[in-house]
Amino acid sequence: xxxxxxxxxxxxxxxxxxxxxxxxxxxxxxxxxxxxxxxxxxxxxxxxxxxxxxxxxxxxxxxxxxxxxxxxxxxxxxxxxxxxxxxxxxxxxxxxxxxxxxxxxxxxxxxxxxxxxxxxxxxxxxxxxxxxxxxxxxxxxxxxxxxxxxxxxxxxxxxxxxxxxxxxxxxxxxxxxxxxxxxxxxxxxxxxxxxxxxxxxxxxxxxxxxxxxxxxxxxxxxxxxxxxxxxxxxxxxxxxxxxxxxxxxxxxxxxxxxxxxxxxxxxxxxxxxxxxxxxxxxxxxxxxxxxxxxxxxxxxxxxxxxxxxxxxxxxxxxxxxxxxxxxxxxxxxxxxxxxxxxxxxxxxxxxxxxxxxxxxxxxxxxxxxxxxxxxxxxxxxxxxxxxxxxxxxxxxxxxxxxxxxxxxxxxxxxxxxxxxxxxxxxxxxxxxx
Numbered sequence: 001x002x003x004x005x006x007x008x009x010x011x012x013x014x015x016x017x018x019x020x021x022x023x024x025x026x027x028x029x030x031x032x033x034x035x036x037x038x039x040x041x042x043x044x045x046x047x048x049x050x051x052x053x054x055x056x057x058x059x060x061x062x063x064x065x066x067x068x069x070x071x072x073x074x075x076x077x078x079x080x081x082x083x084x085x086x087x088x089x090x091x092x093x094x095x096x097x098x099x100x101x102x103x104x105x106x107x108x109x110x111x112x113x114x115x116x117x118x119x120x121x122x123x124x125x126x127x128x129x130x131x132x133x134x135x136x137x138x139x140x141x142x143x144x145x146x147x148x149x150x151x152x153x154x155x156x157x158x159x160x161x162x163x164x165x166x167x168x169x170x171x172x173x174x175x176x177x178x179x180x181x182x183x184x185x186x187x188x189x190x191x192x193x194x195x196x197x198x199x200x201x202x203x204x205x206x207x208x209x210x211x212x213x214x215x216x217x218x219x220x221x222x223x224x225x226x227x228x229x230x231x232x233x234x235x236x237x238x239x240x241x242x243x244x245x246x247x248x249x250x251x252x253x254x255x256x257x258x259x260x261x262x263x264x265x266x267x268x269x270x271x272x273x274x275x276x277x278x279x280x281x282x283x284x285x286x287x288x289x290x291x292x293x294x295x296x297x298x299x300x301x302x303x304x305x306x307x308x309x310x311x312x313x314x315x316x317x318x319x320x321x322x323x324x325x326x327x328x329x330x331x332x333x334x335x336x337x338x339x340x341x342x343x344x345x346x347x348x349x350x351x352x353x354x355x356x357x358x359x360x361x362x363x364x365x366x367x368x369x370x371x372x373x374x375x376x377x378x379x380x381x382x383x384x385x386x387x388x389x390x391x392x393x394x395x396x397x398x399x400x401x402x403x404x405x406x407x408x409x410x411x412x413x414x415x416x417x418x419x420x421x422x423x424x425x426x427x428x429x430x431x432x433x
Contacts, residue, residue: 088208089252091186093262099143099183143183144259149173150184151213154200158210158246164191165198204245211249212256219257224273228280247296251303268306277304281313291325295335302334310338320344323373324351332361339365346371350401356382366390366397373401375429384411391418391425398424403431 153173157163165188170177177197180188187209191199200206218224254273255266269277284297301310320339327335332354347369352358354377359366366372367390374387384407390397407415419425 088204089249092208092212095183095186096139096143096147096259096262099139139260139263143179146175146179146183147259148213148216149175150180151209151216154206154209155213158206163200163206164196165200167197170197204249207246208249208253211246212253214250215253215256216258225276225280228277248299248303251300254304269304269309274309278309278312282316285313285317291322294320294322295325295327295331298335298338299331301338307337307340311340314338318344319346319348321346321348322352323348327352327354327358332358336361336365343368345369346373348373349377350375351377353378354383356380356386359383359386363389367393368396370396371399372397374405375401376404379405379407379411381408381411381414383407384414388414388418391415391422396424397422399427400425401429403429 150173153165153169153175157165157169162169169175180198181190187201187205188198189201191197214227218227254277255269256262268274281297281301284293289297297313301313304310317339320335322335327349344365347362347365349362350373354362354374356379359374359377359379360382363386366386372390374383377383379387379402383405387400387402391400402415415430419428
């Protein structure tokens with residue numbers, strides 16, 4: 001959905017069933033505009049910096065991009081709305097798998113071999129007698145070298161705030177522009193500016209390759225620990241906008257130990273890296289988190305897609321404060337993913353602009369809390385139903401701060417039903433609901 005038409009008209013037509021009636025997937029660069037209709041679709045992917053051309057190129061009907069995203073979501077379709085990190089990394093992996101390469105036994109290239117294995121980790125060759133044999137995919141050393149140089153150049157560009165690739169850059173890093181055009185056109189396109197040869201399709205691509213460089217350089221235990229500590233400083237620094245999303249790509253790429261591992265499905269993070277990462281999260285949390293840092297911690301945790309690690313890191317937390325940090329429904333979904341098991345005493349969501357959809361993402365978390373603050377969160381009658389459910393189930397809620405929302409008469413009646421069945425609530429603040 002990237003259209004010149006008024007978004008309100010599109011939303012009305014979709015809700016009315018006059019448009020996209022049989023669609024299951026919504027891919028959009030305008031997540032802030034379409035959150036109210038995400039429930040109309042089975043899957044939602046928001047890619048804020050993608051153009052219409054990028055979206056059409058990445059999500060055409062001939063590839064399996066959405067199936068791969070959905071498998072990574074572990075069945076939680078709401079989590080697909082957490083922007084483009086797994087999407088872009090899958091695009092990189094797919095591009096590498098389609099590069100002609102020799103099989104391990106000297107067989108034909110991937111393009112000639114027949115078909116890829118389900119995980120993209122092997123090619124299946126059919127012999128003349130009809131028998132099949134499996135060989136692992138291998139990237140030519142020349143291509144792996146180009147990827148390393150491209151990643152290194154991107155890291156330098158990120159540090160310097162450079163967004164265009166000039167001929168001098170290609171000369172410095174000894175990168176053949178023909179190879180970029182042939183194998184990496186989904187990420188880097190030809191530029192029209194004076195002295196510029198290529199440009200990153202958007203800043204997210206630069207950050208992805210930059211984080212890949214750091215991941216490849218931090219495979220030793222000692223270097224990883226130093227890198228994580230340095231990254232925490234970058235997260236808190238004033239030029240954080242230039243580093244936007246770098247750390248999230250880093251977390252998502254961390255399970256890949258080398259370039260060739262990008263050809264295969266990512267496995268779980270193993271020791272000692274897993275232990276170092278867990279220790280880093282725990283020390284960061286113990287030092288005290290601002291609301292912004294709290295959101296960043298859980299974003300990083302989510303990108304690992306490891307429920308056991310998320311639970312382990314979150315377990316010591318008894319209070320979460322995100323006051324005045326605007327949260328989309330997608331970001332609320334990431335937080336819910338990380339807080340699904342640990343029982344919180346207090347969660348403060350005042351001024352987070354959750355809306356009904358965002359509150360729905362938090363519903364399981366709220367049901368286990370004793371003190372919940374959802375002040376000034378643009379909640380309507382649907383949000384009141386989620387709060388009613390929290391009041392009716394488990395009945396652990398003791399304090400509810402609700403004022404300055406818009407639940408209207410219908411929402412008030414719904415809350416009253418929940419309060420009638422609840423005998424644990426001790427304090428309800430509900431002015432201007």
